[in-house]
Amino acid sequence: MKLPIYLDYSATTPVDSRVATKMMACLSQDGIFGNSGSRSHAFGWKADEAIEIARNQVAELINADPREIVWTSGATEANNLAIKGVAEFYSKKGKHIITSTIEHKAVLDPCRDLERLGYDVTYLAPNKQGIIAPEQVKNALRDDTILVSLMHVNNEIGAINDIAAIGEITRNHGVLFHVDSVQSLGKLPINMQDVKVDLLSISAHKCYGPKGVGVLFVRRKPRVRIQAQILGGGQERGMRSGTLATHQIVGMGEACAIAKESMTEEYARIKKLRQQLIDGIQDLEAIQINGDINNGIASILNISFAYIEGESLMMSLSDIAVSSGSACTSASLEPSYVLRSLGLEDDMAHSSIRFSIGRFTTEEEIQYTIKKIRSAVKKLRDLSPLWDMYKEGIDLKTVQWAEH
Amino acid sequence: MAYSEEVLEHYENPRNVGTLDKNDKNVGTGLVGAPACGDVMRLQIKVGDNDVIEDVQFKTFGCGSAIASSSLATEWIKGKTLEEAKKIRNTEIAKELALPPIKLHCSILAEDAIKAAISDYKSKK
Numbered sequence: 001m002k003l004p005i006y007l008d009y010s011a012t013t014p015v016d017s018r019v020a021t022k023m024m025a026c027l028s029q030d031g032i033f034g035n036s037g038s039r040s041h042a043f044g045w046k047a048d049e050a051i052e053i054a055r056n057q058v059a060e061l062i063n064a065d066p067r068e069i070v071w072t073s074g075a076t077e078a079n080n081l082a083i084k085g086v087a088e089f090y091s092k093k094g095k096h097i098i099t100s101t102i103e104h105k106a107v108l109d110p111c112r113d114l115e116r117l118g119y120d121v122t123y124l125a126p127n128k129q130g131i132i133a134p135e136q137v138k139n140a141l142r143d144d145t146i147l148v149s150l151m152h153v154n155n156e157i158g159a160i161n162d163i164a165a166i167g168e169i170t171r172n173h174g175v176l177f178h179v180d181s182v183q184s185l186g187k188l189p190i191n192m193q194d195v196k197v198d199l200l201s202i203s204a205h206k207c208y209g210p211k212g213v214g215v216l217f218v219r220r221k222p223r224v225r226i227q228a229q230i231l232g233g234g235q236e237r238g239m240r241s242g243t244l245a246t247h248q249i250v251g252m253g254e255a256c257a258i259a260k261e262s263m264t265e266e267y268a269r270i271k272k273l274r275q276q277l278i279d280g281i282q283d284l285e286a287i288q289i290n291g292d293i294n295n296g297i298a299s300i301l302n303i304s305f306a307y308i309e310g311e312s313l314m315m316s317l318s319d320i321a322v323s324s325g326s327a328c329t330s331a332s333l334e335p336s337y338v339l340r341s342l343g344l345e346d347d348m349a350h351s352s353i354r355f356s357i358g359r360f361t362t363e364e365e366i367q368y369t370i371k372k373i374r375s376a377v378k379k380l381r382d383l384s385p386l387w388d389m390y391k392e393g394i395d396l397k398t399v400q401w402a403e404h
Numbered sequence: 405m406a407y408s409e410e411v412l413e414h415y416e417n418p419r420n421v422g423t424l425d426k427n428d429k430n431v432g433t434g435l436v437g438a439p440a441c442g443d444v445m446r447l448q449i450k451v452g453d454n455d456v457i458e459d460v461q462f463k464t465f466g467c468g469s470a471i472a473s474s475s476l477a478t479e480w481i482k483g484k485t486l487e488e489a490k491k492i493r494n495t496e497i498a499k500e501l502a503l504p505p506i507k508l509h510c511s512i513l514a515e516d517a518i519k520a521a522i523s524d525y526k527s528k529k
């Protein structure tokens with residue numbers, strides 16, 4: 001077993017070596033280096049062919065038409081393009097957008113920007129498990145609603161939204177539905193023929209592909225229109241200009257092809273590993289699993305270790321890469337807005353750690369992690385005045401704290 | 405974020421961790437911070453003749469920098485008089501630990517903890 005151990009697959013994944021091999025074939029003078037827009041020579045034709053193969057690979061993973069795939073620089077750009085592209089194109093129809101309080105910043109910030117431009121945004125609050133109920137969407141719809149944007153799977157707690165049910169509602173009301181599917185791609189089956197999702201953002205680097213490439217799925221039937229946000233050479237049917245990054249795109253295509261092949265088996269294996277991790281620590285006192293463990297995505301385990309601050313716990317787990325909802329890990333000194341939206345007290349948000357498991361995680365790594373967590377929790381609770389108070393039976397909520 | 409060697413050293417080997425009897429009239433207890441803010445420090449001093457701090461113990465809930473700041477504070481005030489201890493400034497703690505600007509509040513909390521412990525001790529007299 002090699003240290004450090006990577007348990008932060010929801011942040012990013014390593015590039016699969018099979019993906020890297022395909023990419024390298026686009027990075028040499030003898031390889032596929034041409035501009036896919038060059039229609040007059042073989043260098044361009046070869047690049048175009050490689051890109052179209054990749055487009056098919058992505059389309060196959062989500063059961064879409066390849067012509068519905070628009071290459072972007074990543075899911076952040078895809079989210080921006082979907083939200084601002086729809087808002088601009090349909091502004092005459094209405095200026096109301098519905099999203100949720102626990103979306104990724106790449107959705108929330110474009111929405112905030114649209115508010116500045118005179119749009120009205122409704123932010124739905126999830127239930128304690130992090131789920132937006134279809135009825136909530138239904139109740140928030142207005143005559144001037146043009147777009148609903150919700151994530152398929154939440155990146156911090158793994159809650160899964162019922163995008164099929166929500167899609168029925170939006171389609172019935174003639175409102176477009178955008179889904180940020182970054183955390184579910186290659187893990188949960190996504191079938192664009194089955195769900196009435198109009199726009200879908202995905203990213204290569206959460207699925208063992210390279211960083212710097214993503215896709216916005218834009219539905220053809222019924223046809224969805226968006227205003228381009230990056231203008232220039234008119235690539236991607238005018239929706240996203242810019243010379244296509246052949247190596248990145250080929251990498252994303254290969255990553256999707258591998259995912260299609262292996263996701264069922266891989267998901268079962270990841271689920272088993274997460275269960276081992278839970279089994280190894282669940283007898284610890286005063287811990288709490290955030291989100292719904294039975295209905296959430298198997299790759300994510302978010303736990304609050306009460307009376308221990310998350311960043312110091314991560315310091316103790318120095319050879320294990322995880323992430324925390326603690327304020328100390330962010331520039332803002334605010335604890336995770338996602339965990340707070342679930343109704344978690346600030347102190348429990350400060351005490352949270354997200355473990356995310358992936359393709360290369362082994363049982364041995366999980367066992368090592370369990371051992372490290374147990375000793376770190378003991379060490380830090382021995383150091384914690386709050387643990388002392390808890391043990392003395394003092395209710396911390398009744399103490400007058402000097403907030404600073 | 406990378407931690408300074410000083411922070412790591414105190415974090416790995418915190419000095420003077422423990423609890424003194426808060427009901428002892430020679431013991432002053434300072435409890436500062438709030439769980440909702442992500443850091444709480446408890447610093448206790450035992451004061452002997454001539455106002456000298458004979459013993460000091462701490463426990464901290466917080467990030468590595470908060471733990472290191474309180475550990476360093478205990479090291480510095482042990483053996484000092486109350487007057488000397490009062491003079492310790494958060495900037496000195498921050499400098500010794502090479503805290504980045506975003507962690508300065510950890511050193512401020514440590515200074516507050518020293519002062520709170522002294523004032524608790526004095527209120528018992």
